Amino acid sequence: MPDSVSITLKGQSIGLSDLSDALVELATVLAEVDQQVTGQRSIDWKVVQLERSSATVGVAPVYRQNQVFDQRSQVIAACVEGLQALRERPDRPEHFSDKALWSAKRLARHVNGEVAAIVVTGAVENEPVKRVSFGSRMAAHVDEIIGISGHASGALEGRLETITIHGQNAFTIYDPLRRRGTRCICDTDTLDDIRGLLGHRVLVYGDIGYNKGGEPITIRVEQFQLLRARGALPQPHDLRGIFAESAVTASDSAD
Numbered sequence: 324m325p326d327s328v329s330i331t332l333k334g335q336s337i338g339l340s341d342l343s344d345a346l347v348e349l350a351t352v353l354a355e356v357d358q359q360v361t362g363q364r365s366i367d368w369k370v371v372q373l374e375r376s377s378a379t380v381g382v383a384p385v386y387r388q389n390q391v392f393d394q395r396s397q398v399i400a401a402c403v404e405g406l407q408a409l410r411e412r413p414d415r416p417e418h419f420s421d422k423a424l425w426s427a428k429r430l431a432r433h434v435n436g437e438v439a440a441i442v443v444t445g446a447v448e449n450e451p452v453k454r455v456s457f458g459s460r461m462a463a464h465v466d467e468i469i470g471i472s473g474h475a476s477g478a479l480e481g482r483l484e485t486i487t488i489h490g491q492n493a494f495t496i497y498d499p500l501r502r503r504g505t506r507c508i509c510d511t512d513t514l515d516d517i518r519g520l521l522g523h524r525v526l527v528y529g530d531i532g533y534n535k536g537g538e539p540i541t542i543r544v545e546q547f548q549l550l551r552a553r554g555a556l557p558q559p560h561d562l563r564g565i566f567a568e569s570a571v572t573a574s575d576s577a578d
């Protein structure tokens with residue numbers, strides 16, 4: 324069977340909003356795991372399966388550009404195995420960022436009266452098919468892993484990557500050093516002001532919520548500031564020139 328991932332929503336009547344929300348959350352998990360496994364967003368997911376009777380959507384991984392190593396099967400395996408581990412115990416799965424964990428939790432929360440069950444299936448060539456059922460235990464485990472245990476006022480820096488109005492106004496800033504994103508909760512005016520900064524580095528001030536490991540999970544935005552792109556910052560060769568010039572000046576003064 325070709326490499327693929329599918330999601331199935333089971334119930335007598337599946338609403339369009341439930342299906343679309345579930346697809347968004349699954350896409351987020353896949354993108355975040357891709358980022359963690361390959362070090363970049365390297366994969367696009369193309370629809371290869373649609374089944375009306377059971378509200379099933381299947382997607383297959385397609386590289387955005389030529390890659391030296393084919394890691395698509397690793398991404399699928401890490402995604403499905405991580406979700407299975409998350410269902411069984413409150414430990415962070417390998418390759419799962421906070422953003423991926425939040426999306427897994429929101430997927431689990433979609434199992435309600437109309438949606439009787441949600442199942443994610445991963446197929447990797449020459450490997451047994453793996454299936455994960457979502458439920459309340461998964462949501463509870465996510466809360467244990469990244470539940471907020473403390474607050475402090477401060478500032479966080481990162482690249483503005485996503486903006487959402489689903490549930491609440493928020494955007495995500497991604498820190499390449501931690502290889503994780505932080506959810507920034509804001510009001511409508513702030514969201515309008517920040518829309519044009521998508522893809523830019525920003526510094527966000529506000530009340531930061533930390534998990535038990537001391538990692539920032541959320542920040543309630545009070546102010547934000549646009550930062551210069553890293554390429555616009557002084558580079559090592561620029562600094563060498565400054566230091567050399569300073570040394571000459573110091574030598575002249577000594578003379």
